Amino acid sequence: MDQKRLEYIKGLCMMDDLLMSAVLQNKDCARLVLRIILEDPWLEVQEVQTQETVSSLYGRAIRMDVKAVASDKRLCNIEVQRSDAGAVPKRARYNGSLLDANTALPGDAYGKLPEQYVILITANDVLKGGLPIYHIERMILETGKLFRDGSHIIYVNGKNQDDTPLGRLMQDFWCKDPQKMHYPELAAENRRLKETEEGAKQMESVVDRIFVEGREEGREEGRMEGRILKLIDSVCKKIIKGKSTAVIADELEEEESTIQDIVSVASSYVPEYDVEKIYAVMNQVTGKSAAVK
Numbered sequence: 001m002d003q004k005r006l007e008y009i010k011g012l013c014m015m016d017d018l019l020m021s022a023v024l025q026n027k028d029c030a031r032l033v034l035r036i037i038l039e040d041p042w043l044e045v046q047e048v049q050t051q052e053t054v055s056s057l058y059g060r061a062i063r064m065d066v067k068a069v070a071s072d073k074r075l076c077n078i079e080v081q082r083s084d085a086g087a088v089p090k091r092a093r094y095n096g097s098l099l100d101a102n103t104a105l106p107g108d109a110y111g112k113l114p115e116q117y118v119i120l121i122t123a124n125d126v127l128k129g130g131l132p133i134y135h136i137e138r139m140i141l142e143t144g145k146l147f148r149d150g151s152h153i154i155y156v157n158g159k160n161q162d163d164t165p166l167g168r169l170m171q172d173f174w175c176k177d178p179q180k181m182h183y184p185e186l187a188a189e190n191r192r193l194k195e196t197e198e199g200a201k202q203m204e205s206v207v208d209r210i211f212v213e214g215r216e217e218g219r220e221e222g223r224m225e226g227r228i229l230k231l232i233d234s235v236c237k238k239i240i241k242g243k244s245t246a247v248i249a250d251e252l253e254e255e256e257s258t259i260q261d262i263v264s265v266a267s268s269y270v271p272e273y274d275v276e277k278i279y280a281v282m283n284q285v286t287g288k289s290a291a292v293k
Contacts, residue, residue, distance in 0.1 A: 009193070248263075
């Protein structure tokens with residue numbers, strides 16, 4: 001590994017998703033973090049996947065920092081987020097929805113969906129309540145009782161570094177020097193990744209893989225944009241010929257609702273039907289373009 005890349009890795013802490021996901025590939029480390037955050041001293045980890053791209057059939061894919069399955073089948077997604085903008089509540093909601101969508105198999109009863117935890121470890125107190133940790137649950141407003149659908153969202157305030165198990169964990173997440181960490185499991189894995197040839201190669205492969213995957217995702221987004229622009233152009237040509245939404249949908253073999261979204265925006269661009277502008281409005285204002293096949 002070149003010296004510049006080595007220095008970059010040594011300068012990382014676990015609040016950087018690359019290092020955190022590499023450390024939590026170690027089941028002992030993942031178990032420690034989950035036991036502290038979930039306050040479950042008996043939790044065991046059965047499986048860990050890191051930096052996994054989770055796809056959506058029509059919408060945006062996401063790369064999850066850590067996805068762990070506990071021995072009791074609880075499903076946990078752990079994310080670190082330095083930017084407040086990346087830790088908005090709808091981010092947690094979206095991650096949870098993709099966890100469900102990629103867990104359920106065709107024909108499965110809904111009752112088989114596992115208990116699910118989306119855990120966001122944030123650099124700042126994003127929810128601004130001055131608390132070290134926030135537990136978000138759905139509830140029935142009329143009765144005040146929990147809805148108990150098995151989905152849980154937890155925000156961990158990375159600014160809290162008090163002398164508690166969670167506070168010491170956050171100290172370790174911000175610490176770049178393994179010698180100064182509180183938890184032996186995290187210190188040992190950080191030391192291995194930063195100070196041994198084996199660990200350096202592992203980190204290098206992680207950096208390279210994410211670069212390649214990011215490049216491929218960019219190419220796929222480009223291909224998707226091309227397909228959408230072509231569809232919008234076809235729809236506009238058929239509108240000019242006076243064809244109805246239903247007829248256009250049938251001829252192009254698309255959902256009528258998809259064609260209607262395009263027609264609704266295109267109606268503001270009569271008579272030139274600027275395809276690029278129609279696409280921009282759908283993508284930036286309504287967000288509908290992500291739903292076009």
